[in-house]
Amino acid sequence: MSDPSDGETPLTPPGPPEPRAIDTARRLWANPQIRYPLLVLVYLLAIGSVFNASLASLRGPLESLSAWTAASVHVFLRVFTEATTLRGHLVTFDGFAVSIIIECVGLLEMLIYSACVLAFPAPIRTRATGVVLGCVAIFVFNLLRIVTLLLVGRYQNDYFDFFHVYFWQATLIAMIVGVLYGWIRIFVRR
Amino acid sequence: MKRAVPVLLGFVLITVALTWFWEEGGRLHYGRFLKSVAPPIYDAIGFGDARVGAFRQRYINWVPFAGLMLVTPGLAWRQRVGGLAGGLFLLFVGHLALNLTERVHEAAQLPFVPSLVSDALPFLLWILFAWPVVSIWFASALAESGQPAHDPSGPDDPNAPGDPS
Numbered sequence: 001m002s003d004p005s006d007g008e009t010p011l012t013p014p015g016p017p018e019p020r021a022i023d024t025a026r027r028l029w030a031n032p033q034i035r036y037p038l039l040v041l042v043y044l045l046a047i048g049s050v051f052n053a054s055l056a057s058l059r060g061p062l063e064s065l066s067a068w069t070a071a072s073v074h075v076f077l078r079v080f081t082e083a084t085t086l087r088g089h090l091v092t093f094d095g096f097a098v099s100i101i102i103e104c105v106g107l108l109e110m111l112i113y114s115a116c117v118l119a120f121p122a123p124i125r126t127r128a129t130g131v132v133l134g135c136v137a138i139f140v141f142n143l144l145r146i147v148t149l150l151l152v153g154r155y156q157n158d159y160f161d162f163f164h165v166y167f168w169q170a171t172l173i174a175m176i177v178g179v180l181y182g183w184i185r186i187f188v189r190r
Numbered sequence: 191m192k193r194a195v196p197v198l199l200g201f202v203l204i205t206v207a208l209t210w211f212w213e214e215g216g217r218l219h220y221g222r223f224l225k226s227v228a229p230p231i232y233d234a235i236g237f238g239d240a241r242v243g244a245f246r247q248r249y250i251n252w253v254p255f256a257g258l259m260l261v262t263p264g265l266a267w268r269q270r271v272g273g274l275a276g277g278l279f280l281l282f283v284g285h286l287a288l289n290l291t292e293r294v295h296e297a298a299q300l301p302f303v304p305s306l307v308s309d310a311l312p313f314l315l316w317i318l319f320a321w322p323v324v325s326i327w328f329a330s331a332l333a334e335s336g337q338p339a340h341d342p343s344g345p346d347d348p349n350a351p352g353d354p355s
Binding site for chain 1: 194198201202205206209210213247254255257258302303305306307309310312313314315316317318321325327328
């Protein structure tokens with residue numbers, strides 16, 4: 001240990017040194033590249049946990065949402081064709097039927113998107129607007145997704161699983177990124 | 191907006207190509223790879239009886255990540271390749287972790303929160319690894335909406351994403 005009085009400059013300022021772990025955590029948190037994804041993750045865990053915990057009480061509204069999604073798909077198709085029917089959650093197009101269950105209404109996408117908006121540095125009202133309008137936009141995109149699936153199922157049945165299970169799951173991120181970017185461009189004000 | 195169209199088209203094309211590759215054998219090979227690699231890792235961390243493959247439908251989350259990293263314009267090659275390698279490795283770690291969540295949630299359906307995180311992971315990793323570009327997109331979006339553009343890549347920027355104030 002050197003004595004400052006011998007002419008050398010002390011390497012650390014006086015006072016107790018900060019624990020290295022806290023210092024590292026602070027530096028990481030100060031970096032938006034780390035902070036934003038971490039905040040999204042925190043919001044995602046919070047929203048997901050609350051949603052999961054209240055799933056039993058939400059069963060009714062969620063059932064209504066999937067029925068409403070099915071009805072919206074039916075109404076959309078009716079603009080172009082008469083060859084569509086609706087029975088509860090079941091929509092058919094020219095003989096090809098899909099059942100709209102709760103996993104089909106874009107809920108995961110909406111929750112992920114909401115976490116991204118809530119973690120963004122914007123006024124709370126702007127974030128609230130972003131969550132509501134963005135979820136509506138995702139709902140509309142999801143309608144187009146289901147209509148596409150009906151068309152694929154009717155005309156290219158072999159590719160139905162490919163589009164249903166894999167392709168659309170992979171592109172859900174594009175939907176979230178697109179809606180998030182649109183929200184930032186249109187609504188975010190400092 | 192015009193710049194976004196080719197990027198979006200590129201993303202769709204790459205996603206379709208990668209999904210086709212995944213469907214045509216990629217997922218089988220990955221499943222075999224995971225089955226040979228995962229058990230020793232689970233053994234080493236004390237979860238020897240963990241089941242591999244319970245979440246196999248979720249393993250496809252590497253596709254949107256790779257798509258985003260490949261189409262993001264303006265990323266240097268080193269950032270792109272390094273980001274892809276780092277992100278794919280973290281997704282692999284995520285798959286290993288995802289299988290473990292089955293142990294604490296023994297329902298017939300996949301646990302909700304882990305599935306949510308798994309689906310969001312490609313987006314979060316893309317933000318992390320493509321930050322030089324993503325930060326500019328965020329800043330330019332703010333600028334185009336009537337605000338001055340800032341470079342939020344610096345840690346001291348008050349407009350940088352992540353500051354919820």
